[in-house]
Amino acid sequence: MGRVSTQAAVSGLEAEGAHPVSLASQRPAVRRVSCSEGKLPAHHPQMADNSIPSFKAADLVFQLSSAPKTKPDVVDFGTVFTDHMLTIEWSVTEGWQDPLIRPFGNLSLHPACSSLHYGIQLFEGLKVYRGADNRLCLFRPMLNMSRMANSAKRACLPDFDQSELLECIRRLVEIEQDWVPHSDSASLYIRPTFISTEPSLGVKKPARALLYVILCQAGSYFHTEAEALSLWADPKYTRAWKGGTGDCKMGGNYGCSLIAQYEAVDYGCQQVLWLYGEDQQITEAGTMNIFLHWINDDGEEELATPPLDGIILPGVTRQSILELTREWGEFTVAERYLTMSQLCSALEQQRVKEMFGSGTACMICPIGHVVYQGENLHLPCQDKQSQLTSRITKELTDIQCGRTPSDWTFLV
Numbered sequence: 001m002g003r004v005s006t007q008a009a010v011s012g013l014e015a016e017g018a019h020p021v022s023l024a025s026q027r028p029a030v031r032r033v034s035c036s037e038g039k040l041p042a043h044h045p046q047m048a049d050n051s052i053p054s055f056k057a058a059d060l061v062f063q064l065s066s067a068p069k070t071k072p073d074v075v076d077f078g079t080v081f082t083d084h085m086l087t088i089e090w091s092v093t094e095g096w097q098d099p100l101i102r103p104f105g106n107l108s109l110h111p112a113c114s115s116l117h118y119g120i121q122l123f124e125g126l127k128v129y130r131g132a133d134n135r136l137c138l139f140r141p142m143l144n145m146s147r148m149a150n151s152a153k154r155a156c157l158p159d160f161d162q163s164e165l166l167e168c169i170r171r172l173v174e175i176e177q178d179w180v181p182h183s184d185s186a187s188l189y190i191r192p193t194f195i196s197t198e199p200s201l202g203v204k205k206p207a208r209a210l211l212y213v214i215l216c217q218a219g220s221y222f223h224t225e226a227e228a229l230s231l232w233a234d235p236k237y238t239r240a241w242k243g244g245t246g247d248c249k250m251g252g253n254y255g256c257s258l259i260a261q262y263e264a265v266d267y268g269c270q271q272v273l274w275l276y277g278e279d280q281q282i283t284e285a286g287t288m289n290i291f292l293h294w295i296n297d298d299g300e301e302e303l304a305t306p307p308l309d310g311i312i313l314p315g316v317t318r319q320s321i322l323e324l325t326r327e328w329g330e331f332t333v334a335e336r337y338l339t340m341s342q343l344c345s346a347l348e349q350q351r352v353k354e355m356f357g358s359g360t361a362c363m364i365c366p367i368g369h370v371v372y373q374g375e376n377l378h379l380p381c382q383d384k385q386s387q388l389t390s391r392i393t394k395e396l397t398d399i400q401c402g403r404t405p406s407d408w409t410f411l412v
Helices: 114-118 141-154 162-175 251-255 258-266 316-328 340-348 387-400
Strands: 018-021 061-065 084-091 100-103 121-123 126-130 136-139 187-196 208-218 229-233 271-276 281-285 288-295 301-305 332-335 352-359 363-372 375-378 409-411
Touching: 084 162, 100 162, 114 187, 121 141, 121 251, 136 162, 136 387, 141 162, 141 187, 141 316, 162 187, 162 208, 229 258, 229 281, 258 271, 288 316, 288 340, 301 316, 316 332, 316 352, 316 387, 340 352, 340 363, 340 375, 352 387, 363 387
Parallel strands: 061 100, 229 271, 229 363, 301 332
Antiparallel strands: 018 061, 084 100, 084 208, 121 187, 126 136, 126 187, 136 409, 187 208, 271 281, 281 288, 288 301, 288 352, 352 363, 363 375
């Protein structure tokens, strides 16, 4: 595929205050790392796969803003965006175009764009952390790249080389490094997004698509940091179902949850505890994976979370908690089905130690009570974080900020 011009690369996009620069002249003086510090080794199975027709980070085109914004103090999640974004166009006739880092700006879409009509789109979410030594860290980003590729396959969007996308994102973060907060409680959130730009009506495989990445400041996700979350559980709403897209990070999974979210608020709760099936399986909490720390029916201390059976999103934080606590070897760690009847019985018998949600945006969020069938089920959560959740949070944060050496850390 021939190299496209800067003008062609921004076709259909609105960019303001931009001026092109060469790849060589723009590279910031940011330290790269060895394989042991988090950079994927050359033999890693997820490194560049030349069999995939993909864009290449080496072909990046840059248009830098001539009017950078003033960087505010950390604000509400997802409201303040950085100066630049990454865009990569694809068509069935020309394949992937060269990736472009350009000033943050609006997209121009055809009114018949199938991502708007049929929900052919997906996204990811990961964060950039600033360590005490000022180094910037990504946390297990290849898991996000892999999940994004799986979602793309489900949406009939084109394949791409996961490591090439990660390198493009790394270059974008390099440019925006001053936006990363100097704080353990705040970070820079990365939102890769992949949409169909097919300009015609009809439910069909897209012939055009756009992959883009935007960055925003990320403070606290929930506004009630001083107390544990409250959940509303009612089986009349279902987040996902077998054979559906519950294990993919697609926008439709979230948009259809809004009505239940607002009904939860009417019941005095902040989030929804999603149930599934006739036995009312506990699946997720709001947009989080869920964990139950309890004495199980066999009398064993156990940390349990629902299995990845197609209706559970394979969260990066979820996987990390499972691997971390299994490494401790202090109690049983299980991926198993949990039902509301089991939870109610365990609460009556005082076998529940705690319940918490996990996710990239919130990290660890303890759950204080659940409203279910007209009852308010109180969970044993005296403080915002118990000894277990505090320990998990500290160990994960130390890895994310580079204080604890780990191959989960990818340094920018």
